[in-house]
Amino acid sequence: IKEHTPGIENAIISVHCHDDLGLANANSLAAIETGARQVECTVNGLGERAGNVGIEEVVMSLKTRHDYFHDLQVNIDTKQFTKLSKLVSRLTGVAVPPNKAIVGSNAFAHESGIHQHGMMSNPETYEIMTPESVGAEKTNIVLGKHSGRHAFEDHLKNLGFHQTFTEEKINELFAKFKDLADKKKHVYDDDIIALVVEHMDHKKAFELVSQHYQLGEKGYAYADVRLNTPDGERADAAVGDGPVDASLKAVERVVGMPISLKDYQIRAITAGKDALGEATLKVEYNGRIFHGRGISTDIVKSSVNAYINAVNSIFLAMELEQQEEE
Structure with a gap:
């Protein structure tokens, strides 16, 4: 393109790669090497088919191999990559594989003896970048059930939420934190981040009021749920193959919409x-x-909660479509 397009020096060449053969980052870097100065990429490599090239891979390739790429500058705070990756994963419901480059949970893990010995002798033996450079510092136990509101608010600021919430919202989150701390011996950073994301303000058509379930014989379970709905508070019950199946069927009965469950995952x-x-x-x-x-x-x-969250997404989409039509 550069050789056969007069005036190309006045334009920015952009590259847009997908990862169908696992070569999205390699192709993007090859394009940068020959003159492309814009890379269209996504967090965690999300995208059609096998996904687009991951922004974290391109940026850290340029950072760690800056000598090869003639010290090209990328004005991105790489220390936010791990936090950003987790946030996008939680909001999209697409889990990040443990072996994902840069932001995977095992990206800086060393299990074999020879690796561990090498790391203790010289970290550069197996790591071409530091965990801190992408914000992957070791998660520490930070708070417990005896922690006060001030400590909680201060830790929210340390996690990057310093300008996000009003005093009223912080009080609400602190109450949720205390409930969680009563159930858990230790509360980690990831717990708090998950708590914040879970309780971000957004319009909800359905909200869980209460749920109960009990196991029967041969694996069957009974569940009943009560929800706030656009038509007021409603309750229903169902029997299923286990408590999760029964509970989701009960929610489906309350919602009363032909919704088909396509994928379900649970992780710690x-x-x-x-x-x-x-x-x-x-x-x-x-x-x-x-x-x-x-x-x-x-x-x-x-x-x-995940099922109700998906139902609320459906209602939000329907509402937006109706507004566009109007």
Whole structure:
């Protein structure tokens, strides 16, 4: 293009790569090497098919190999990458694989003996960048049930939420934190970030009021739920193959919409027997896919919250479509 386009020096050449063959970052870097100065990329490599090139991969390639790329400058605060990756993962419901470059949970993990010995002798033996350079410092235990509101607010600021919330919202989050601290022996940074994301203000058509479930014989379970709906408070019950299945069926009965569950995953956000469980799922409605996520120390409740979150996304989309038509 440069050789055959007169005046190309007056334009910025952009590159847009997908990862169908695992070469999105390599192709993007090759384009940069030959003159491209704009890379279209996404956080965590999200995108069509196998995804777009990940912004964290391109930027850290340029940073760690700056001599090869003639010291090209990228004005991005790389210390925010890990935090940003986790936020995008939680909001989209798309989990980051542990072995994902730069931001995966195992990106800086060393298990084999020879690796550990090399790391203790010289960290540069196996790491071409430091965990701190991408904001992947070791997660520490920070707060517990005896921590006060001031300590909680101060830690919110340390986590980067210093301009996000009003005093009223901080009080609400602190109350949620105390509830969580009563259930968990230790509260980690990831727990607090998940708590904040879970309780960000947004319009909700449905909200969980209460839920109960009990196990029967041969794996069957009974569940009943009560929700605030656009038509007032409603309740229903269902029987299913386990408490999660029964609870989601009960919610579906209350909602009364032909929603099809396409994918469901549950994972622990932090370590320990009392870890927060994060449920992520995909549902289909009218040919469209909607994501939902929920967190709780009770995986059944986190699953119900995720399902309700997806239903609220459907209602929000319907409302936006109606506004566009009007």
